[in-house]
Amino acid sequence: MAGINDKKRKKRQEELLALFGRAPIKKTLGIGFHYDEEGAAVFNLPYNPGLDHALDGIHGGVIAILLDNAGWFTVAQFYDAWVATAELQVRLLKPVAKTDIYSRGRILNLGKKIAVAEMEVRTREDLLIAVGSGTFVVTSVSTTNSTA
Secondary structure, three states: OOOOOHHHHHHHHHHHHHHHHOOHHHHHHOOEEEEOOOOOEEEEEOOOHHHEOOOOOEOHHHHHHHHHHHHHHHHHOOOOEEEEEEEEEEEEOOOOOOOOEEEEEEEEEEOOOEEEEEEEEEEOOOOEEEEEEEEEEEEEEEOOOOOO
């Protein structure tokens, strides 16, 4: 948890990277994922016109997915058990179209059973387009050798 050492956290990050690598949503949306030098989960989404709404902008639901993933994977590295998104708050600040976007998470609080993160989505030009926060509940489900 919050007291997890760097070696164990790096191992957990590798497990989570592999977990996401098997997720159908990764392939469907074409999302890239890595942890940055500060340990934040970063999701990159190359522009895909198939994810636009009827007025040719990137759909807000896609942006919400990026926010949720950034928060979830930022906090999940600190727990051995499965973490469930209990609450997701999304604020779409600016419309965006025809550009790559990325999300990044930041931990606000790590507790024994609940973690809170804040997240943001930016364009490749670093324009802030959305912010959010998430509450994540630590479950009793083990993720060791999980195929989830």
